Amino acid sequence: MVPTSYFLVLSAVLFGLGVVAFIFKRNILTVFMSIELMLNAVNLAFVSFSRALGQLQGQVFVFFVIVVAAAEAAVGLAIIILIHRNRGTLDVENVDSLKD
Amino acid sequence: MITPQMAVFLVLAAATVAGAVSLILQRHPIHSALSLIVVMVALAGLYLLQGAEFVAAVQVIVYAGAIMVVFIFVIMLLNAGEEERTNISRLARFVGVPLGIVFLFEVAYWIGRATAHLGTTPPEMVSTRELSSLLFREYVFPFELTSFLILIALLGALVLARREDSD
Numbered sequence: 094m095v096p097t098s099y100f101l102v103l104s105a106v107l108f109g110l111g112v113v114a115f116i117f118k119r120n121i122l123t124v125f126m127s128i129e130l131m132l133n134a135v136n137l138a139f140v141s142f143s144r145a146l147g148q149l150q151g152q153v154f155v156f157f158v159i160v161v162a163a164a165e166a167a168v169g170l171a172i173i174i175l176i177h178r179n180r181g182t183l184d185v186e187n188v189d190s191l192k193d
Numbered sequence: 194m195i196t197p198q199m200a201v202f203l204v205l206a207a208a209t210v211a212g213a214v215s216l217i218l219q220r221h222p223i224h225s226a227l228s229l230i231v232v233m234v235a236l237a238g239l240y241l242l243q244g245a246e247f248v249a250a251v252q253v254i255v256y257a258g259a260i261m262v263v264f265i266f267v268i269m270l271l272n273a274g275e276e277e278r279t280n281i282s283r284l285a286r287f288v289g290v291p292l293g294i295v296f297l298f299e300v301a302y303w304i305g306r307a308t309a310h311l312g313t314t315p316p317e318m319v320s321t322r323e324l325s326s327l328l329f330r331e332y333v334f335p336f337e338l339t340s341f342l343i344l345i346a347l348l349g350a351l352v353l354a355r356r357e358d359s360d
Contacts, residue, residue: 094313095202095242098305103206103239105304107232109297110213119276122222122268126229129260130213133236136252144243145311149319149327155248156328159255160339164346166260170267171353177271184276 100141107134121176121183125169132162201242208235221275226264233257243314247321 111134114127136155143151173183180188195203212232216225233256240249328336 094196095198096309096313097311098308099202099206100239100243100314101308102301102304103209105300106297107209107213109300110210110217113293114213114217117217118225120222120273122264122271122273123216123225123276126216126222126225126264129256130216130229130232133233133256136248137236137239140240140243140245140248141314144245144314144319147315149324152245152248152319152324153328153332155245156251157335157339159251160343163255163260164339164342166263167346167350168353170263171350174267174271174354183271183273 097141097145101138104134104138104141107131107137119184119186121173121185121188124185125166125173129162129166132158198242202239205235205238205242208232209239222268222273223265226261226268229264230257230261233261244318246318247324 108131111127111131114130115124118124118127136158139151139155139158143149143155176188177183182188209232212228212235215228216232219225219228233252237249237252237257240246240252
């Protein structure tokens with residue numbers, strides 16, 4: 094039997110690692126993957142609370158989070174492809190101006 | 194003493210943290226993507242450990258099997274190369290990283306103390322029938338809205354990534 098607080102601590106650790114990756118990585122695709130890592134950490138917290146409190150609404154919300162993450166990944170990757178096509182670089186340090 | 198569930202939890206938790214740390218430390222984005230897939234599959238195992246079988250299946254099929262595959266397609270399409278090695282500042286390396294680890298332990302301690310009253314997770318599986326009756330009765334409106342959202346995202350991605358041909 095695993096205490097619920099262990100799952101929540103793991104969720105917090107994963108979220109923190111996602112934030113670290115978001116700040117320190119330079120490739121825009123890795124930054125985008127760190128957003129997915131943060132969403133996964135939040136999903137783990139949702140499922141843990143849903144089981145601990147005996148309700149199912151948490152898992153319904155996890156379902157919606159996964160769907161929204163899929164839609165966001167599609168549009169975000171299209172934008173990344175456009176950035177690569179127009180600026181020629183995938184480095185976040187170089188896409189720092191709205192106009193060329 | 195370590196019950197079998199605790200042993201499974203420790204193995205899966207170690208796999209998720211190892212995958213997340215590997216995502217940060219790897220230089221090529223394809224290695225980061227594969228590390229993220231490891232994290233997602235281990236998280237699916239953790240959902241199964243808590244009895245959420247439908248969420249675990251959706252995680253593997255949709256998240257690890259579709260979204261991460263699209264990521265890898267884009268990484269290979271754009272021919273993303275390795276990041277160059279930038280020198281981290283000495284302040285960040287010798288003060289920031291130890292302070293960050295101390296902060297991490299502190300956050301873990303306080304979360305553990307604040308949620309200790311929740312007890313242990315019950316071992317029985319959640320039936321998909323209950324979950325679907327909740328999803329299609331009380332939450333049918335958000336469900337239809339998310340299908341609309343996927344349609345909009347699909348149209349948006351198509352319009353954005355279309356090549357400007359001279360018609």
